[in-house]
Amino acid sequence: MKAGEDARGARSEKPKKLGLCVLCGLPAAGKSTFARALSHRLRQESSWAVGVVAYDDVMPDSFLEEASARPLPSQWKSHRQELLKYLEYFFLAVINGCQMSAPPSRTEAMWEDFLTCLKDQDLISASALEAQSHYLVTKTAVSRPLLLILDDNFYYQSMRYEVYQLARKYSLGFCQLFLECSLETCLQRNGQRPLPVPAKTIHLMGSKIEKPNPEKNAWEHNSLTIQSPACTSEARLKLTDLLLTALENPIKYVEENVEQKETDRIICSTNILHQADQTLRRIVSQTMKEAKGEQVFPYNLKLLAEELNKLKAEFLEDLRQGNKKYLCFQQTMDLSDVISFFHYEKDNIVRKYFSKQH
Structure with a gap:
């Protein structure tokens, strides 16, 4: 598919499946490597449209620098919610078969990084309309099963629940992948990075992380824990089953009255x-x-x-x-x-x- 093909040419081809997958775990657990490999496999083997949204790549650099010093910076929540708004605008464009508009209120650097993320994965296309703050959704994004993988620590349950609420709002599929990795391994890998996260931050996250708990929370029933770095053939089958189940069973929004x-x-x-x-x-x-x-x-x-x-x-x-x-x-x-x-x-x-x- 050419990146320039937009949704206007595919309005009759409604997307059969749309989903959000939350990928969570400690820093240096191997989430980004896992997400890239999973995205490649789903494109090649299942012909899905897949996008990986790595929060580290989209969040403003100043925010990340602050986060490396303090786990809960003052801008922490507002930036996360802003990114969820960007995701909402993208899904609305896909669902309605129209162009994606820029939110009136946005952090320019963050919005540009989000656009670059989608363009690089053939989900939106560059066009002359960008000067007008409108972006073309590719035919790939609207004609194939579409899965967005959100790559972040998501160490609090409340962070993941916000994504679930977005999925529920638009009847999207939803699932969670927890990449389990020992604290020692994470600290060792982190120490080999060019820009390591302070060790005390990883220790703090390790003590506070709230793993998916399907037995306690009904909304987390579509969850799977995978051991890092190994991913056995059995785990791969379970993962494929989880993703298919999520896409084929979107969350139904129930109105009380x-x-x-x-x-x-x-x-x-x-x-x-x-x-x-x-x-x-x-x-x-x-x-x-x-x-x-x-x-x-x-x-x-x-x-x-x-x-x-x-x-x-x-x-x-x-x-x-x-x-x-x-x-x-x-x-x-x-x-x-x-x-x-x-x-x-x-x-x-x-x-x-x-x-x-x-």
Whole structure:
């Protein structure tokens, strides 16, 4: 498949299977090596679309430096949640067969590293649209079983549960792989690294790590412990079975009170629509005042007003009907997202008319 092939050419080919696999264990347990080998095997033997998202490669360098000194830095939780938002945007694009947009609020370096990670694995493609903060999902990603492997320590159960919640939200498959390795081996391997993690950090994680516990937590039932560095043929069969089970049995999102939730959704949607209408009217009005201040020709002012009002009407229709002309992520979008996207489209129009003056 060519990386340039995008989802627009494959909308009818809905992905049969989508899944998230959490790979956890101590630093230097061999997770990254294991993830790369597993990804290669699944692509070659099963023709799956596979992506490995290594947190060490995506988290900002300054954050990693801080984490190496302190296991729980002040930015620790916010960066992890931000990365989960990126994953959500990617899965939404795959599920809806549309382009992936950049989150309005993001850490630029982290977002760029996330994009590079997906591009290098043929999950999104580079295009001229990148200047507009939109990215094309490859045909490979939407036409084959798709598994994202999240490679991190995930030493607290709560870290993994956040990923489970994302899987549940979009009815994705979910499973956990715990790479078990002795503390001594991890410390020895870590000492041979160019940039080793402080030994005290590994000792601390070893004392606090919460292994998957399917007997206690029902949501962890799709879990497997694998010994590192060895992976026997029996373990490989169990691993394949785990992944297939996860993809073929996506988590079903159970709504406790369907009628009430639907009522709440309608009220929320109506409120956002009303607020968006009022806000976009003010933006259009302010833009026209600025255009007059720039002494745009009267005829161009008339055309500008027509285009801006048309744009406003289309945005509101997107919100009302979910046409997805502009708002691909309408079901998870709040007012700030709508305003951000509207400003972007509005600025493109305004530049066109201002340039006619010169």
